[in-house]
Amino acid sequence: MKDTYESPLSSRYADDKMKYLFSPDKKFRTWRRLWIALAEAEKELGLNITQEQIDEMKSHADDINYDVAEAREKVVRHDVMSHVYAFGIQCPKAEPIIHLGATSCYVGDNTDIIIMREALQLVRDKLVRVVRILAKFAEKYKSLPTLAFTHFQPAQPTTVGKRAALWLQDILIDLEDVEYVMSGMKLLGSKGTTGTQASFLELFDGDHEKVRKLDKIIAGKIGFKECFAVSGQTYTRKLDSRVLAALSGIAQSAAKFSNDIRLLQHMKEVEEPFEKNQIGSSAMAYKRNPMRSERIASLARYVIVDSLNPCITEATQWFERTLDDSANRRISIPEAFLAVDGILNLYANVADGLVVYPRVIKKHLESELPFMATENIMMDAVKRGGDRQKLHEHIRQHSMAASRVVKEEGGKNDLLERIANDPIFGVSLEDLNKIASPEKYVGCAPQQTEDFISGTVKPVLERYSSVTDEKAEISV
Template sequence: MAAEGQPWRAGSSLQARQLPLIACLLFSSQEMCFVFSNRYKLQTWQQLWLWLVEAEQTLGSPNTDEQIQEVKSNLDNPDFKMAAEEEKQLPRALMVHVHRFAHCCPKAVGIIHPGTTPCYVGNNTDLIVLRNAFDLLLPKLARVISQLADFAKERAELPTLGFTHFQPAQLTTVGKCCCLWIQDLGMGLQNLKRVRDELCFQGVKGATGTQASSLQLAEGGDQKGEQLDKMATEKAGFKRAFIFTGETYARKADVEVLSVLTRLGALVHRICTDIRLLANRKELEESFEKQQIGSNQNPTRSEQCHSLARLLMTLVVEPLQTFERTPDDRAFLTAESGNTVLNTLQNTSEGLVGYPNVTKRRVLQELPFTATENIIMGMVKAWGNCQACHEKIRALSQQAAAVGKQEGGESHLTEHTQPDAYFSPVQGFLEEEVCPLVMQVKGELCL
């Protein structure tokens, strides 16, 4: 039976990482689950052993072609039944699989895991998993941006209300509002790619980061140690390795992963909040599947994204690291959460449904009030006091709004400003520009 906190042991599920998060999420992709699965972890451990013995042979070790070929032929042949039996006798997960793999490769017993520590396979696997997780996240985020870009283009000229403090302010367009989301996600995409490209390999550093055991086996001094580290790094597909490590790589790398994904969570949280608010205003809603059960009025996908984004936003706590080896799992939890958030956001963005007639009706209701900035600017040009004008407009706006709120009638702010002597300096401006502009926009929206 696998011990809690050691989900890679043979007694646990081999196909999915053992986290409550994975079990309860509906939209986690199979690809991401596999990258974090026990099977992939073990396959990567075995691949790391192969890369090491190949590099050692190139640098002059007595590893034979026959031994290396035996290791290659057993990379995808784990004997999990044997591992389960070994677990009963060995307390450490790594040694269980060293014994198991050695049993599968009897000719190569002497060259598997020599001169290395559990962190050679453990930490390097963690870094490979994080890199591969980023490779899955990046195209998902790019697809979300592409889908939102299509949505924005279709509605580039559709007027809508712009808000301050979620109160109607000035006119804008639906396409421009969507571009705010796209811009944020584009910045998120750049940051994800930067952190992915800056990930370093731990390499072959030994128990305390000195390569002492590897240097003794290689019998070639510091130069061979550096070559071994470089070759293993290149075989793993990394551009560079950490120059200095203890037994573990610097946990600052995990902080970078956590930070970029929590910032992505903040972006998604904002977008999903906007969608939920617009759904309440009946201007936007998620697609409704033909076989879906329940009400299509509920933005359930956005709600799921919203809650998962909050989880992402709470995970950026500086990992503790002392002289001891200190594993930290939060980077992996965050990457898996980020994958689920993007899966759900992609599903949401590709099915967004806009209701232009509702948007137009909202604009028409607030249209007279959107002229206030024009009036104030006109007064400023006529040497009016900007703050005094603001206060006057505020009082008249409340009177006009009361017509709609208390009497249920239409609110016409311009009808209150035109007869007021205070606004006499801009009466011509009101009659020639503001009122005609209001009527023009109103006419266009009513077409």
């Protein structure tokens, strides 16, 4: 259909696995899983529910009669009760005990938590794949000198691999955050209308122990260790803000990476992949725009801003429940996940296809390195008996003259030639070139990169060795 709005996050960016998690089918199948878990738990705790009823529910766990539910919702204007009704039509024997004692939040909130955790698992696996790609890149280029920049002004050299290690470190922090958030996720359980479980206390004839066990049994059947010990009608929306904060962190890291790539591509040192038939500009046919990196930056801004939604929602909840969270959450949470899914697809695609141009990198280094080498040149001359103060003044004058050639005439940096021709230094151009060798000015960058990969990155990758490699495909 081309006459109805569709979210670009679905049509252009996120992949099928993530889109399915936030689909109506996934939601309603999970509702039925929860109704079955509730009935099983209630039976185990002594309520008059038969195995035949439960088996009937299980036999229709996935074949949802959507037409019945949709028709019913037009009448009752309540999505949960419409699906209770539709499930009951398929399961006439179980119909009297479906949703027994529960509120809408039993299926709604627990489903949201289940889906968010599964979505975080997808995000986690994609982060691991990005870590693998960046680690290979950092290892490959750990010793290739390149200009570093502070304030986007040339500074002491680093290496291409060490710079990649900085991107990698950010992604590892994001992976830690996702792991932490997932480890603390709990189900709402079955808490009732205001979180007091009053309806269940009535069902179990005032037996507090059975009410306590109910949540534990449900959590186990759904694959969670525990439920929130206390809640209102809903689980605390603090969980949503924690989840989206982790997604925002990923967006921040990806944006940093994409901005660096865009700047490097401008300098023609490193480029994102550019396909044979790709068009960079409709007007300027020669252009190779960093479109994928720009897309990462664009989606990242969206996620960072979107992460404020659950913060504001949590801050403005009233007492045990208010419904002004619902419409916002239906949009802000799924779209944050879809956008991050798209960001990580792009990140992996760009990182895996980066093209490095060592000769351009060397050319840029050679244009700046003579200035950085002057202190070493001066120290060597002092060792040969030179006067430090006179040498300093000569270097200052030669540096200013060489700078004028570069900036005003657009010429090559001839500082080393000027020094070689000045008898006060007593050194040949050949010796000066050795002094100005880039490898001498990268400090511990190669070793830092190697130590970081072996000591920090590889243990993480070993822990996630079961995560399979998947080539990141992008649709546009």
